[in-house]
Amino acid sequence: MALGHRLELRQGQGLVITPQLQQAIKLLQLSNLELDAFVEAELERNPLLQREDGPVEAERAPDEIERPTENLGLDAVSDSAASGQMDATPDDVSPGERATGDGAEAGAEQAGGQIDWSRTGGGGNFESDDNYEGALSRPPTLVEHLTQQLAVAGLSPAQNVVAGVLIDAVDETGYLRADIAEVAERLGCALDFVEGVLTVLQGFEPAGVMARDVRECLALQLKDVNRYDPCMAALLDNLDLLAKRDMAALRKLCGVDDEDLREMVAEIRALTPRPGAAFHSDPPQTLVPDVHVRETPGGLWHVELNTDTLPRVLVDQRYHARVSKGARTDQEKTFVSDSFATANWLVKSLDQRAKTILKVSSEIVRQQDGFLAYGVEHLRPLNLKTVADAIGMHESTVSRVTSNKYIATPRGVFELKYFFTSAIQATEGGEAHSAASVRHKIKGLVEAERTEADVHSDDRIVEILKDSGVDIARRTVAKYREALRIPSSVERRRLIKETA
Structure with a gap:
């Protein structure tokens, strides 16, 4: 066979x-917080984008929101325009359209004027800082508390450096989350030091701080009150037996009697396993749902987007027309x-993201209306393909939409992925059961146990579920019992016996 070239x-x-x-x-898989940060970055980068600050009625769909057009001041986007070397004179902007941001301050400095820091929010005026008084009255964090004690500990400069590194590695619960061998190697000092x-x-x-595990944390607290002895050490070495309530084995290992x-x-x-929990930390962020579901008087379910989580931006058409006329070079026109x-x-x-979330959420609500009406026992088996086929989208799109999205x-409030559960086959060819509803039934059976005779083994639970x-x-x-952190039947009987 001859070899040759051809087109x-x-x-x-x-x-x-x-x-x-x-x-x-x-954008589809971003949470509302991540999306807001992304849009904020785009607003800073793009001079033609403007945030819509007006109120939006919750009952109106996203595509029905009115978007009034307003002008942006030229100075507000001077930094972005400078990247494109756009030439614009102050005469092109009316006084009412001038901004008070960094661009306005730069322009004032170039003009030799004075900047009113109380109006621009600059430093030097504590009265303009609403959080100044709150910062003074805020209780110290755990790191600040440890740093204050370090200042009066009387350590050498080298020890202070190591101590600062170790304190920075403490988490909010008070545990040391750094390997001291790696710290020693990084700082170039001996491990013993x-x-x-x-x-x-x-x-x-607080006592127990800087511990590397729960055992060391409890041991430090016992040493602080002079209650750490060989018997206590043996007990701390066998916390797994204490969790299982194997008192007979603990008595033998500790060498003590029942009392x-x-x-x-x-x-x-x-004792407390979290010695740093009592100190100030950043408050947890409130979970804001992306979708709201409410029941209408007719018994139907109404699904609507939470407009508070939707960034509302618009394109400033008039400002675009103005700067387009002022663009002279090809670089400016391209920008x-x-x-x-x-x-x-x-x-x-x-807008497309909001519509997609609403469409997927509406289909999930339609599929899981039994859960909304009667509870988790009526949660149906559901997968991505079922929803994707119903709304005419790809499974990957549905997967991205349901990631990090919550429905009230x-x-x-549940994550949208909560409603996707595997199917457990029913006896005698009946309708399949959701794995979440089966877990709920197992939890209910265990919670109903009051005496040792009431405790169900896994085999007995299988028989009860098959009867239902x-x-x-x-x-x-x-597997479901372990996922619910329910101990075995032997441990549950032992617990009931001890508490009786």
């Missing part, structure tokens, strides 16, 4: 994922056209 023309179809399409796909500094820090308040063991266990329970195209794309992508229902129409294997029951 051929072939025609075919293919999907090209442009950067804008990739970005649109990325770092351990000596750690011993000093473990003597700081002494009960007192030792009571002392352990009086304006690219900014305009990006702004239009972002507005359309946000009369039964609480659920065809399930014993290993599946054991």
Whole structure:
């Protein structure tokens, strides 16, 4: 067979994922907080984008929201325009359209004027800082508390350096989350030296701080009250037996009688496994749902988007027309056209994202109306393909939409992925059961146990579930029980016996 060169023309179809399409796909899986941060960055980068600050009625769909057009001051986007070397004079902007941001301050400095820091929010005026008084009255954090004690500990400069590194590695619960061997290697000092500094820090308040695990944390607290002895050490070395309530094994290992063991266990329970929890930390962010579901008087379920989580931006058409006329060079014209195209794309992508979330959420509510009406026992098996086929989308799109999105229902706030559960076959060919509803039934059976005779083994739970129409294997029951953190039947009997 001879080899040779030749030219051929072939025609075919293919999907090209442009950067804008990739970005649109990325927007689908962002949470409301991540989306807000992304939009905020785009607002700073693109001078033709403007945030709509007006109130929006919750009952109106996203595509029905009125978007009034307002002007942006030229100075507000001077930094972005400077990247494109746009020439604009102050005469092009009316006094009412001038901004008070960084661009306005720069212009005032170039003009030799004075800047009113109380109006621009600059430093030097504590009265303009609403959080100044709150910062003074804020209780210290755990790191600040440890740093204050370090200042009066009388350590050498080298020890202070090591101590500062170790304190920075403490989490909000008070545990040391750094490997001291890695710290010693990074700082170029001996391991014994770092351990000596750690011993000093473990003597700081609160007792138990700077521990590397729960056992060491409890031991430090017992040493602080002079209650750490060989019996206590043996008990702390076998916390797994204490969790299983194997008192017979603990009595043998600790060498004590029943009364002494009960007192030792009571002392352990009086300690705190989170010594840093009492100190100030950043308050947890409130979970804001992306979708609301409410029942209408006719018994139907109404699904609507939470407009508070939807960034509302618009393209400033009048400002675009103004700067387009002022663009002189090809670089300036390219900058304006690219900014305009990006702004239009972002507005359309946000609108499409909102519609997609609403469409997927509405289908999930339609599929799981039994859960909303009667509870978790009526949660149906559901997968991505069922929803995707119903709304005419791809499974990957549904997966991205349901990631990091939450829906507020009369039964609480749930992640959209919560409603996708595997199916457990029913006996005698009945309708399949949701795995979540089966877990709920197992939890209910265990919670109903009051005496030792009431405790159900995994085999007994399988029999009860099969009698109720659920065809399930014993290993599946054991897996669900462990996922619910329910101890075995032996441990539950022992617990009931001790508490009786």
